[in-house]
Amino acid sequence: MKQLIIHCAPELIQAALLEESRLVEYDTQYPLDSQRAGSIYMGRIVNVLPGMQAAFVDIGLAKNAFLYIDDLLPVHIDKQPKIKPSITEIAEVGQTLLVQVTKDPQGTKGARVTTHVSIPGRWIVYMPDADYIAISRKIDLDAERQRLKQLAEGSLLPGEGVIIRTGAVGQSEEDIRDDLQNLRDLWSTIQSKRDEVHAPAQLYHDLDLLPRLVRDVITDEVKEVWMNNSKIYEDMKQLLRKQNPSWRGRVAFYDRKVSLFDQFGVTDELSRSFRRKIWLPSGGYLIIDQTEALTVIDVNTGRYTGSIDLEQTVFDINREAAIEIPRLLRLRNIRGIIIVDFIDMNLDSNRLAVMDNISLAVRKDRSKTVIVGWTKLGLLEMTRKRK
Incomplete structure (x- = not known):
């Protein structure tokens, strides 16, 4: 429950x-x-960096936002040029454009923005210029995926795109169409504001x-x-x-x-879960260190001594950590690259079981989490989507 x-x-x-x-x-x-992430602004380009294929955009925050060329080219891959142009060909200082924040300012870095607008609703994510349909991977029933795809195909206007969210499973055609129309109306309101403001200015916040x-x-x-x-x-x-x-x-x-x-x-749970050192029920513990680039999680046996042999002791702790780590990622909202240093295991079957445990646990997460796999150094590499 x-x-x-x-x-x-x-x-x-x-x-x-x-x-x-x-x-x-x-x-x-x-x-x-x-709220910054998801907010939409009229911004003004203040610097173009051809060596980085990026531009800095003033959106009215303390630090200028970062716009990479891929977030400036058309969102649909079929509409992109076969050879990526220099950013100086499509962006210039003083140019105004509508952008959406995809990543909040963090540390010394400003927000990251895109021209590919997406507005989440209850059942769908509306993308006014995407021209494609995507369906959540968590919807695994083929019949339901086909029903939702056909519904979207019959509802979208030319050039529009949507992502069907997991919650859309079982929802009526009327409810999903209403959600789409509400988002379409919201987008029209945002567009009407862009002609009434001077950049930089906020047009919409989540x-x-x-x-x-x-x-x-x-x-x-x-x-x-x-x-x-x-x-x-x-x-x-x-x-x-x-x-x-x-x-x-x-x-x-x-x-x-x-x-x-x-x-x-x-x-009490907040106090325990946001510390650097997190104790596991068995007596083992985790050490969580975060940097701007990545997060490293170290698994340790701690006070747990086991009862059979060293391999089983290590496996027990690693399996417990594999269940707890996804919960902590959700709770602490840890995103980006995540490296887990599990205790070394000799048996491939145990390594596979630990990865299966963590793969199963991340399915409960609303943010997309990808288990990349074991590195040559025996570290488990994973990523959690930034929003």
């Missing part, structure tokens, strides 16, 4: 998703915080936390939604009434003296 716990304080809203009482996702929003939770997190699997603020409680009921009237009965108001997060064990 999944539970969504929303704790509201005067200057902060926190959301925690529990699966079988274990914390797996965490998100926050400050009242003055503005949804605030509550609507985003309704859109992306709350599904039939979420049986309870708890919150401790009466206004947020009423707002959530209204949002769910529009989305799915049958879900309104799952919303519950919490008014006890004990903190909502304390009541569900979220406070």
